[in-house]
Amino acid sequence: MTLIKITPATQSTVDPNLEETSTDSLENINQLISHELRTPITSIQAALRLLETGQLGALSGKGQRLLEIALNNTNRLLRLSQVLENQPLNSPISSVEVIERFRLEKELHKGLKQQEFILFYQPIICNTSTRIAGFEALIRWRHPRRGWVAPVEFIPVAEETGLIQVIGDWVLQEACQQLEIWQNQFDLDSSLNMSVNVSTLQLSDPQLSQRVQQILQDTHLNPHFLQLEITESAFLDNSPTAIANLENLKQQGVRLHIDDFGTGYSSLARLQDWPIDVLKIDNSFVRSGKWKMIEAILMLAHSLNVEVIAEGVETQQHWLQLQQLGCPYSQGYLFSRPVDSQTATSLLSQQFSSN
Template sequence: MRVLLVNHFYQQAKALLEQLSFDLKDTSIVVVNDGEQAINHMTRTHFDIVILPLVLPDLDILTLVDMTQSKLAGGTAFIAVTENVSDSLINKCLTRGIDEIVSAEQLNKTLLYKVYARTVSRLGLYQALNMQSQDIKHVTRTDKLTGLKNRDFFLTSLKALLQRAHREQVKASLILIDVDNFKSCNDYYGHYVGDLYLQKAAKELLKVCRDDDLVCYFGGDEFAILANDLDTGTALFNFANRLQKVFSSPIECLGHKLELGASIGVAMFPDSAADDKELLKAAEIAMYKAKQAGKNKFYFYSKLLHEQLEEQLEVENSLLDGIKNNEFRLFYQPQLAVNPTRVVGAEALIRWYHPTLGLLSPDRFIPFAETSGKIIQLGQWVIQQACSQLVLWRRNNVVSEEFRVSINISAVQLADETFTDRFFDCLRQFSLPPNVIELEIVESVLIHDMELVRNTIAELVDAGVGFAVDDFGTGYSSLAYLRDLPVTTLKVDRSFVIGLPSDVKGCNLLKALISMASSLEMNVVVEGVETLEQASLCEKYKAQVLQGYYFSKPIGDLTDFESFCRSLQKSEL
């Protein structure tokens, strides 16, 4: 037992402790004169019991207890000795951490043994609670599945780690990882295999990372890493490349070799952001860009990426308001038949007069409309407007009965189970026959989602609706879909027309494409016709319909479109 006696004037206490030392051979006694000396000893050495007067020569006893108690962790008992003990004083002292308040006469061996036993018991309880607390902290900070630190711990630690990086003037890099195709893996192989993949990927990440890197599992299919002191762009690039290889390399799970890939976003402190929240946002922007760029890539945050995302968010959030506020317009580009020359159709092309971003072409908003699902409402608006306009043109004899409007649609629309019903409802609303509408879909999308849209296309074509493959020849895939799908029209991409007629190989290729489509009993529309020579060449190769700037740009003014149609009713190419 170690005892500290403060203010050695209490001769009775000294005598008692000297007597006690004969009973307990390992008892040691230290005597100091005042509170300051007591604090110095207690901060360096553990004492089981401290005996002191209520009034010290240099400071108040309660001040001494307050200054030392947090460091003592419940393992030291305080006995205050006084001649004047009042109930109010006892209550005040006991609530502040003093164990016993006695007179000098009450200070005896029995009291010391009792206080010592209580102290030992309390210290054991504290240590047990402390161990339990450490276990609880480990559980609350650690993800059960992967054994990595969890999202809550990571976010709590991020601010402090960045402050240290700032203090030590080193760079810190936040890397967010989103496992590609993880949902498909779960759906196909089951969640047990998916969980096993995450566990093995976590172990591989730890092998790649350094000991002082903070590696975390965010949940779902996301990991996060905070790497310190990668002081060059090359070092960070190589590190991100090694991380990506973890997911692009095969990981075996119950006999399945999974190569899922990952989209990775990297943001640097302080280059990309000034604090933890900004850094997290920057890394998310870069990760989103990597996923948007085709997955299994990594991107570094930049101001340009930030601006692009801000515009994208503005576009996505204002799409439905744009429909409601009549901000969208349809432009129509005429399609002309040859022998005899006449306007037989027009492609409806959407434009957006955005209130803050100005005039937007489709490539600025259609991809975001598709990913957000808002293409359903926007596409329905296009069909409604095109049908409404076609009725007016037919009623005013601007176009002939054979005139057909081509409308671009996406695989998202075709995959919507309500699409055909709403499409045919629209035709009935305007009393239009199905054969005056032709739906267009880009070749690459059609090939990728063939199984998804096959039945819908067949239902539409069987009802008399035309179905065209846009940008034909750019898909770099098998042409078997021309046999398997009921396609009625091929639109030859403008890239096959550029450079004609001086490019001999290009001429032969265009001729072969037109001939192949004709032999399959499909209509042919050649896009991108910009000169008289190109128009004449297409006519020579027996293309049925031509479209391009040689005839007209897309026309937004309906009066101008009507004038164009009337002027060409009897003209020659």
């Protein structure tokens, strides 16, 4: 295949006594506002909790979703009241950071409604055939004021506020729909897969496996073509909900990856008990040339009868070394950066036009 690179103080003159009195007043105001916020919100939160436990009757699916939003909003307001009460008035930098944090949270909600999010796709290459074997779907936020906002900035906020469930569902729906479009466009059978990242919080959601099943039905996608990438720390979660989700997803036919393998704390003794299909070697191993470690992971994967994908492949030397070690799949900037769906479609067109 053709390798394509896409390069997307002056001193204060205020009377010290007056300044001290003003600060005390502001602190009292902060505490008053915090109290006035917290008192009604706590009552509302208690009522919402009764709804959540079913003590006031069963809710429809839409009602459950509205309840989640309401609970997230009350939690958000309570955090704001705590910030107001505890925020030092002589710490302007911290105040700016707090304001930006709450602004980002608000804009996340707005961004979802106004469809500011987009999926990019990075190819996964078969080292034997040198063809595209699949794509990893990666979310991007095209912010109207700040431009492109990195996932490392907004995903933690989404996890803290519970929005990760909504974002995760959108990513799954969009990625599965895109793969179904490509399968029809290029008359594919089993030669292309789609990888989607799933967070620890998503895995702890009791409804995850059911929602994945519904999305697969809605997009008419064979579950075998969907590959969920889960970090080692998520696999280490022994909660009954996480275990049930993994088992249900496996029974559906969805393939499971351990993402960033080698950077976590997974027990090798337990590794064989997990329902995994692929180990995805963290990009730091390839970039730093830890070939002995990679060789050991390949031997481990072979003994467990699972596949391996090496991330962080940026040079021809990286790729050649992985091929010599017998690594089946590679992913990295050598082949392509993450690209939008139109560019990814062009990469597939080049591949199939060369047949």
